[in-house]
Amino acid sequence: MAASPLMEGAGDHIQRVDTLETERALVSKYEAFVFDCDGVLWGGSHAIEGSLDTVKALRRAGKRTFFVTNNSSKSRRQYCVKLEGFGVHGVGVEDIVTSGSAIAAYVKLSHPDVQTVYMIGEEGLEEELEMVGLRVVKEEARPAPGMTEDEFRENVTDPEVGAVVVGLDTSFGFRQLCVASSYIQSGAHFLGTNPDVADRVGSLLMPGTGPMLTSIQTASGVAPVVVGKPNPLLIRQLMDQNGLAASKTLMVGDRLDTDIMFGNAGGVSSALVLTGVSEMSDVVGLQAGGDKTPTYLLERLGALLPAATEAAEAATETSAVAKM
Amino acid sequence: MAASPLMEGAGDHIQRVDTLETERALVSKYEAFVFDCDGVLWGGSHAIEGSLDTVKALRRAGKRTFFVTNNSSKSRRQYCVKLEGFGVHGVGVEDIVTSGSAIAAYVKLSHPDVQTVYMIGEEGLEEELEMVGLRVVKEEARPAPGMTEDEFRENVTDPEVGAVVVGLDTSFGFRQLCVASSYIQSGAHFLGTNPDVADRVGSLLMPGTGPMLTSIQTASGVAPVVVGKPNPLLIRQLMDQNGLAASKTLMVGDRLDTDIMFGNAGGVSSALVLTGVSEMSDVVGLQAGGDKTPTYLLERLGALLPAATEAAEAATETSAVAKM
Structure with a gap:
């Protein structure tokens, strides 16, 4: 299968997630998704297309979602309000880590x-x-x-x-x-x-x-x-407090030097999206197993929307069957 | 001759100036004296005992005096006023280098x-x-x-x-x-x-x-x-503009890491006084020819007052004889 033009140049040790098949595999493999916010979900006050719908679909599919940001200016409570404003309901302060709360x-x-x-x-x-x-x-x-x-x-x-x-x-x-x-x-x-x-x-x-x-x-x-990213303190805290298994947790971020390094240091898988700071040119030449080398590369979080929606529908059906 | 208790511990490669003989030799050897201000002449608004009288005596003895400071808050004009206030008359802006003028x-x-x-x-x-x-x-x-x-x-x-x-x-x-x-x-x-x-x-x-x-x-x-000390730019500027010979110029300062380094980098002799930041314990262990190793060590600038006064009197007599 050919990689999309935007995804060319990364070594084969970084798995490209650019087909429905690879997207399905990713969604099905992980139970907990940890999202960086700025550059992944939004840029300032502007939502990044498809990102928040993907978060909602993953939540409907029964995945656990967490939000981690180095921004200390807003409290976790203010982040809940921001997520609510984007239509992501029911996120509690316990699902959010800011560098301030950390x-x-x-x-x-x-x-x-x-x-x-x-x-x-x-x-x-x-x-x-x-x-x-x-x-x-x-x-x-x-x-x-x-x-x-x-x-x-x-x-x-x-x-x-x-x-x-x-x-x-x-x-x-x-x-x-x-x-x-x-x-x-x-x-x-x-x-x-x-x-x-x-x-x-x-x-x-x-x-x-x-x-x-x-x-x-x-x-x-x-x-x-x-204490903020890339210090793995935050992700270790998050995993301990929520009983997350490293093999079932994925860190999604837009920066190699904070988010990806952070996920790797925390011992979980990591996915780089290209909607924020790091660019394709930063990925080229990264060695396998490097501290800034992501496990996965996807153009944007929204790319997971079809697979996440499928998973959400399957979960709803299962739930409906269970209720019969 | 025994070194004074305060001067013990420095290697023999640093010449102690602690007897009238060594003080006379120093005053007689140099034609231009470049002074750091804070820690040598004064500490804030408080004059250091004997320092300004020594500057005045050296000037009466026909020595050229210059004032170099890393403080950029005051202009050279304001430094002239400050020196006037301490009774040092006739210093012009051309005799002063601040990191601001530099x-x-x-x-x-x-x-x-x-x-x-x-x-x-x-x-x-x-x-x-x-x-x-x-x-x-x-x-x-x-x-x-x-x-x-x-x-x-x-x-x-x-x-x-x-x-x-x-x-x-x-x-x-x-x-x-x-x-x-x-x-x-x-x-x-x-x-x-x-x-x-x-x-x-x-x-x-x-x-x-x-x-x-x-x-x-x-x-x-x-x-x-x-541009400020220890960058030797300032002392080179000063020497060029005033036609100073390196062998006849002495930099006097209270800090090894700025003043003494600065004098050494400028290729002139340097004298550390112990009335400011650097202490005797900082001098112990300095190697011969190191970039922070002073040529001379004296407790305070005022120690030169007797020798400078002699030189000033001799200069006045010579001048009086010449007028007869």
């Missing part, structure tokens, strides 16, 4: 002595941290003011702060850099939600959490622990 | 096509850039506001901007990170005044220009050209 869980698990954190981040992160019972200290002023040498000298830090938690904050500024560095120098843990350097916005790359982390690292001399 | 000269010399720069920095840097005829584009709002994804998308950058110039800015924020990264992605040169990571303020290290540069580097994927 870092909140990480603080509770790894640093149970920490009750108070200094946060650089937005509302969704604050909500997640408070949801696990942490007290959040942050700069109230937005836009964040600067900090002079005299202010730095007089700055009285909160002695209760045991960790600095940094997520994307589009009003990050010098004052936060100074205060975060002060806490870390005084012994607070330094934790970052995700390492993303930048995201494509229009024709340019807009800075992400990564540049904020490197500035604090440079100032304090301490490297952060970063 | 970067302005560097833009004119290395990028003569650049007429407009996007500046992140404070007033002293702006003054230096404008003094060489550059148009300065900057964020007007202080404190700097943040930048949302929509604002990033709509952000219209100035097509005339040919370089991004970054100096210490205590109201640096996410908006400047975004705009600087956009210019650099669009091809503008990326220039930094100085690499200093942090300065000791009270009991903690306050972030400097370094963390700002690393955040922009992470976001844009481009490393800056940094």
Whole structure:
């Protein structure tokens, strides 16, 4: 069977999913599907064609679905609302992992002595941290003011702060850099939600959490622990909490350096879609078994819609027969 | 002759200047003295005992004196005022190099096509850039506001901007990170005044220009050209412009990793004083001829005061005799 023109160039060790037969095989093989969101389901506020219908069909077919994102700006509750808005009903916060919910869980698990954190981040992160019972200290002023040498000298830090938690904050500024560095120098843990350097916005790359982390690292001399993808912490947490078998779980993502690496590090199969950041040219030359090498390659998640719909119909019939 | 207790531990390849004899020899050997400011002459607004009297005596003795600082917040004109305030009269802007004046000269010399720069920095840097005829584009709002994804998308950058110039800015924020990264992605040169990571303020290290540069580097994927110490560009400029002979020039500084490295890279002799950042423990174990190994070690600049005063008196007598 000939590969579609878009799919040419990847080695044979990456399975192309580009015929109804291969699509059926994929849908039938896995019981749990873990989706990256941006670049797979939507791009910003714009749904990617066929993706959400595929998610709905997989759910109707009895598959378990999970949503994992490095975006810490929105809480899991806000993600449920977003999915509802796209017509995906009945997703609970327990089916979603954001880098914000992951870092909140990480603080509770790894640093149970920490009750108070200094946060650089937005509302969704604050909500997640408070949801696990942490007290959040942050700069109230937005836009964040600067900090002079005299202010730095007089700055009285909160002695209760045991960790600095940094997520994307589009009003990050010098004052936060100074205060975060002060806490870390005084012994607070330094934790970052995700390492993303930048995201494509229009024709340019807009800075992400990564540049904020490197500035604090440079100032304090301490490297952060970063919980977001590709750190496999999240997927291991997800699998443990939901009793997922690695052989029956598939991670679907649009980035080789976060999503695919993340799935591989978590020991599950991975599928790259070409609707986001990584392109066919990034796939060419990937070696078999590499940490960024996906198990499968499909043009877009929507390609699975016919096979998923078939599976959903079969499941409905089985259920109808069972009821007779 | 026994070394003073403070001076013990350095290898013999570093000449200790701790007796009137060695102090006389040093004063007599050099015709030009290049001083780092903070940590040598003063600490913030507080004069270091004996330092400024020594500078005055050396000037009376007919020595040429120059002042080099990585601080870009003040202009050379403002440094003249500061020296005047400490009683050092008659120093001209031509005797001072700041990382701000150096970067302005560097833009004119290395990028003569650049007429407009996007500046992140404070007033002293702006003054230096404008003094060489550059148009300065900057964020007007202080404190700097943040930048949302929509604002990033709509952000219209100035097509005339040919370089991004970054100096210490205590109201640096996410908006400047975004705009600087956009210019650099669009091809503008990326220039930094100085690499200093942090300065000791009270009991903690306050972030400097370094963390700002690393955040922009992470976001844009481009490393800056940094003109400040230890880049020997400044000292070479100073020597060329003033016709200084390397064998007759001494760099005096308090930091091995900037000042001493800078003097050594410039091919002149270097003297470490122990009134600033570097300590005796940093000197122990330095190898002969290392890039951070000073030629001389003296406790403080003021130690040269007796020898410099003698030289000044001798110069006055010679002058008085000549007038008879």
